[in-house]
Amino acid sequence: MKKPSPTSQQEPTQSIDLDRDGNAAELFAALLDTADTGLVALAPDRTICHWNQWMQTRSGLSSQEVMGKALHDVFPETGMGRVSVAIEDCLKFGMPAVISPSLNQGALPLSPLPQFAASFDRMEQSIRVHPIKTKNNGTLCSLIIRDVTLAVQRDRLLRKQASELADLVTQSKRSEDRTKAILQNTIDAILVASDDGTIEPLNSRAQELCGPEGDPELRNIIRFLLPDSDHIQITAPPPDRLLTDLGTGVIEVLAFTKTGRTVPLEVAISHFSADQRYHYIITLRDISQRKRHEMEIQRTMAELERSNSELEQFAYAASHDLQEPLRMVSSYTQLIARRYQGQLDDTADEFIHYAVDGTQRMQRMIDDLLTLSRVGRHGKPFHPVPLDDLFDAIVVNFKRAGSAPEGNIVREGHLPTVTGDASQLLLLFQNLVSNGLKYSDPENGRVRIFAADTPGSYRIFVADNGIGIDPQYHETIFEIFKRLHGYGDYAGTGIGLAICKKITDRHGGILSVTSAPGEGSTFCVELPKELPIVAATESM
Amino acid sequence: MIDLSELEHDTISELINIGVGRAASSLSEMVEQPVELTVPRITFVERFSDTDLASKPNEVVSAVSQTFDGPFKGEAMLVFPEERSLELVRSLLKVEVPLDTLTDLEQEALMEVGNIILNACLGSISNVLGEPINCSMPSFRKRESKSLLDVEGGGLNNGNKPVLMILHVQFMLRQNDIDGYVLFVMDLDSIQMLRELVRRFLANSLG
Numbered sequence: 001m002k003k004p005s006p007t008s009q010q011e012p013t014q015s016i017d018l019d020r021d022g023n024a025a026e027l028f029a030a031l032l033d034t035a036d037t038g039l040v041a042l043a044p045d046r047t048i049c050h051w052n053q054w055m056q057t058r059s060g061l062s063s064q065e066v067m068g069k070a071l072h073d074v075f076p077e078t079g080m081g082r083v084s085v086a087i088e089d090c091l092k093f094g095m096p097a098v099i100s101p102s103l104n105q106g107a108l109p110l111s112p113l114p115q116f117a118a119s120f121d122r123m124e125q126s127i128r129v130h131p132i133k134t135k136n137n138g139t140l141c142s143l144i145i146r147d148v149t150l151a152v153q154r155d156r157l158l159r160k161q162a163s164e165l166a167d168l169v170t171q172s173k174r175s176e177d178r179t180k181a182i183l184q185n186t187i188d189a190i191l192v193a194s195d196d197g198t199i200e201p202l203n204s205r206a207q208e209l210c211g212p213e214g215d216p217e218l219r220n221i222i223r224f225l226l227p228d229s230d231h232i233q234i235t236a237p238p239p240d241r242l243l244t245d246l247g248t249g250v251i252e253v254l255a256f257t258k259t260g261r262t263v264p265l266e267v268a269i270s271h272f273s274a275d276q277r278y279h280y281i282i283t284l285r286d287i288s289q290r291k292r293h294e295m296e297i298q299r300t301m302a303e304l305e306r307s308n309s310e311l312e313q314f315a316y317a318a319s320h321d322l323q324e325p326l327r328m329v330s331s332y333t334q335l336i337a338r339r340y341q342g343q344l345d346d347t348a349d350e351f352i353h354y355a356v357d358g359t360q361r362m363q364r365m366i367d368d369l370l371t372l373s374r375v376g377r378h379g380k381p382f383h384p385v386p387l388d389d390l391f392d393a394i395v396v397n398f399k400r401a402g403s404a405p406e407g408n409i410v411r412e413g414h415l416p417t418v419t420g421d422a423s424q425l426l427l428l429f430q431n432l433v434s435n436g437l438k439y440s441d442p443e444n445g446r447v448r449i450f451a452a453d454t455p456g457s458y459r460i461f462v463a464d465n466g467i468g469i470d471p472q473y474h475e476t477i478f479e480i481f482k483r484l485h486g487y488g489d490y491a492g493t494g495i496g497l498a499i500c501k502k503i504t505d506r507h508g509g510i511l512s513v514t515s516a517p518g519e520g521s522t523f524c525v526e527l528p529k530e531l532p533i534v535a536a537t538e539s540m
Numbered sequence: 541m542i543d544l545s546e547l548e549h550d551t552i553s554e555l556i557n558i559g560v561g562r563a564a565s566s567l568s569e570m571v572e573q574p575v576e577l578t579v580p581r582i583t584f585v586e587r588f589s590d591t592d593l594a595s596k597p598n599e600v601v602s603a604v605s606q607t608f609d610g611p612f613k614g615e616a617m618l619v620f621p622e623e624r625s626l627e628l629v630r631s632l633l634k635v636e637v638p639l640d641t642l643t644d645l646e647q648e649a650l651m652e653v654g655n656i657i658l659n660a661c662l663g664s665i666s667n668v669l670g671e672p673i674n675c676s677m678p679s680f681r682k683r684e685s686k687s688l689l690d691v692e693g694g695g696l697n698n699g700n701k702p703v704l705m706i707l708h709v710q711f712m713l714r715q716n717d718i719d720g721y722v723l724f725v726m727d728l729d730s731i732q733m734l735r736e737l738v739r740r741f742l743a744n745s746l747g
Contacts, residue, residue, distance in 0.1 A: 100652040
């Protein structure tokens with residue numbers, strides 16, 4: 001250091017020549033204290049010979065406390081491996097060094113600024129180690145320490161956000177892939193049309209049908225079907241390509257594949273608006289399978305109808321034609337019975353009785369068969385039938401025939417008005433009531449009639465207190481000629497319930513029974529409130 | 541021109557390998573994972589265009605460079621293709637979310653890695669040959685490889701044709717190996733001085 005110039009301090013206006021200034025060392029130290037970085041100088045013997053203000057503040061150690069000590073004595077708890085090596089290299093070989101925060105987290109134990117204290121234990125530091133040659137050929141080592149905690153915090157934030165962004169991209173990509181896969185693998189062809197007439201196939205099936213390899217007419221048909229296509233040139237498609245069922249609103253079109261196959265397609269159109277424009281989503285569903293099934297069903301129905309009517313024809317003809325010879329047999333056996341009663345021996349009388357009885361049963365069976373065949377053949381149109389009136393008529397009929405004691409047919413509550421063939425409904429309920437009475441004790445037999453309402457149907461119950469039916473026969477009793485008892489026990493042809501069932505079927509209803517032996521039987525006729533199409537058309 | 545005997549060549553190789561060995565152990569300690577560094581090959585070329593790096597002139601490379609001054613002077617640099625440098629820093633720092641470019645902090649880490657390796661090489665040479673070398677602080681550059689040696693405002697390359705000593709260095713890390721180069725760019729006088737020093741060293745040690 002040079003001798004102080006006596007004038008330099010007294011002449012503040014004069015420019016200061018630091019080299020000549022006696023307080024140069026103090027001045028430099030003061031200058032270094034203003035730096036916003038840590039400055040440490042180490043002597044060749046590794047002891048600290050400078051420690052600026054910044055270092056004092058951040059380490060909490062005053063210059064007096066550290067001067068003359070080695071760095072590892074000041075910070076004993078720190079390994080400082082890299083820092084020590086760098087200092088050593090610097091002092092020994094004059095090598096400068098960069099000590100980065102990423103590779104050496106918190107190289108020196110310095111506190112972070114209070115705002116970082118929550119997330120950082122130590123200040124993040126970027127350190128430079130410089131050799132400084134002294135005049136007498138010695139080497140000092142300077143450490144310049146910068147606080148880069150803020151940069152590290154920003155870097156972490158950046159990485160966190162980048163990672164979140166990457167996750168988001170992955171997620172949306174995955175969801176997009178999924179949507180694409182769903183669209184691609186949908187069996188239906190899906191296309192989108194804009195109001196300017198462009199039609200874009202969205203999946204492979206659509207590409208197959210409407211792409212360059214597909215049916216060129218199909219795009220034209222789609223344009224024709226779109227509602228808002230006034231300003232686009234439209235040519236009407238050939239009429240045989242467009243099948244619109246006006247009744248159901250289902251649009252079906254025919255497409256031709258390159259191989260010449262005809263594919264019936266059901267068209268569904270929905271719309272959405274995007275970018276202030278209208279777009280239509282067109283879904284084409286291949287209904288070849290359904291069409292095949294429909295045709296099969298139609299064919300089967302026709303076949304069934306034909307064989308049914310043939311059968312009815314046969315039953316009618318048979319029973320009708322059987323009546324003629326039977327009447328002959330019947331009249332003559334009755335004649336024999338009248339004329340020769342008691343004139344032959346007892347055995348002959350008995351035989352004649354069997355013959356007469358047989359012909360009478362046969363007659364009844366043929367009558368019932370005729371009735372059965374007529375249910376289908378000679379049905380009358382359906383009308384509203386008030387069941388209260390109908391049962392009034394039934395009660396009158398039974399009284400007139402004298403087959404029922406007073407008060408054994410009980411009506412509980414009001415009966416509904418149903419839609420049907422009045423004479424057939426009369427036959428149905430008369431049969432059910434008559435059955436109820438037949439299988440009951442003649443003295444105490446009682447038949448109750450009552451109704452219940454369901455949302456879609458009326459249920460009319462005919463309940464008796466008779467012998468009941470074993471559950472195993474609940475299904476079979478409605479079959480023709482089915483009898484559970486010998487003829488001698490209970491009279492009947494075994495056709496009654498078959499007729500009831502056929503009438504119920506014709507009205508679109510269900511006939512069922514609940515019963516147990518000895519506990520009476522309850523027959524339930526369930527008639528729909530709305531007639532099914534089959535029953536309605538049949539009744540026309 | 542660069543007529544090194546086999547022995548001289550081997551000696552330089554040896555010096556360099558001592559240096560990088562030391563650098564590798566420092567790095568291993570710092571990143572707490574095994575880092576091995578080898579120099580499989582040292583070549584001397586006269587023109588940058590003769591180097592492997594020049595085969596892809598438009599490839600962007602990252603370089604950490606330190607100039608040195610002493611009996612022989614020049615510039616030492618650790619050079620990686622940019623992608624390799626990203627890979628290196630990330631595997632050293634165990635970064636989980638790589639960004640597209642080096643961040644400032646990653647760049648500084650790369651500078652430190654370069655500093656450690658270059659210091660080690662230069663230190664080793666200086667130490668063994670008994671001649672002190674003054675080094676500058678490392679600086680970082682990123683540019684196309686063809687303009688790697690262009691110096692703003694001229695300088696080193698002016699007048700004197702540079703000679704390149706090229707060390708092919710290989711980092712062997714846990715997951716992968718990363719190849720880079722250490723370049724010593726010196727003028728002819730310096731390289732001859734280096735050779736002279738090596739000869740003197742050999743003469744001394746062989747008696």
